[in-house]
Amino acid sequence: MTHNIGPGADHVFLRRPAGKIETGKIETGKFETMGIEHEPSGKIIDIRPLGTKIDAARTSTLVKTPAFELLRLVIHKGREISQHAAPGDLIIQCLEGEIEFTSKGKLSVLHAGDLMYLPNGEPHSLKATYNSSLLVTILFIEADDEPPAEFLVPSTPHDPTPAY
Numbered sequence: 001m002t003h004n005i006g007p008g009a010d011h012v013f014l015r016r017p018a019g020k021i022e023t024g025k026i027e028t029g030k031f032e033t034m035g036i037e038h039e040p041s042g043k044i045i046d047i048r049p050l051g052t053k054i055d056a057a058r059t060s061t062l063v064k065t066p067a068f069e070l071l072r073l074v075i076h077k078g079r080e081i082s083q084h085a086a087p088g089d090l091i092i093q094c095l096e097g098e099i100e101f102t103s104k105g106k107l108s109v110l111h112a113g114d115l116m117y118l119p120n121g122e123p124h125s126l127k128a129t130y131n132s133s134l135l136v137t138i139l140f141i142e143a144d145d146e147p148p149a150e151f152l153v154p155s156t157p158h159d160p161t162p163a164y
Helices: 051-056
Strands: 011-015 021-025 031-033 060-064 068-075 080-084 089-096 098-103 106-111 115-118 124-128 132-139
Touching: 068 124, 089 098, 089 106, 098 132
Parallel strands: none
Antiparallel strands: 011 021, 021 031, 060 068, 068 132, 080 124, 089 115, 089 132, 098 106, 098 124
């Protein structure tokens, strides 16, 4: 499965039917499968700021399923990630530092505690003005996809009475 990446993107991520994520440059058409190791289900994951450890930290995938991927993106001061698009809706939370985030030609600055949403395939770029880490969630389920049966909950009327 590939995703509509939108105009102006020069880098893209693709999700294949087997759930493997590939990344590559659009103009070359060359893609590499990302070797992803992640935390097991049910394990508590520490996402607190890295503080002084950020200098040696690297980006890591925390969880990956067919429905979503959660990663801690580490960007060191002065580094840039050129314009690209993700294969699903994005939720980006700045855990520490400061990031200049450009999307739709608009520059936004993310600080620790800020959260941003981008729709599927929206081209964007980033630049770290300080050593920074972001919690990034990529949602692979599209709006017209049917959720897996285990996510369906029978509809029940809402009872406004507090349960205490």
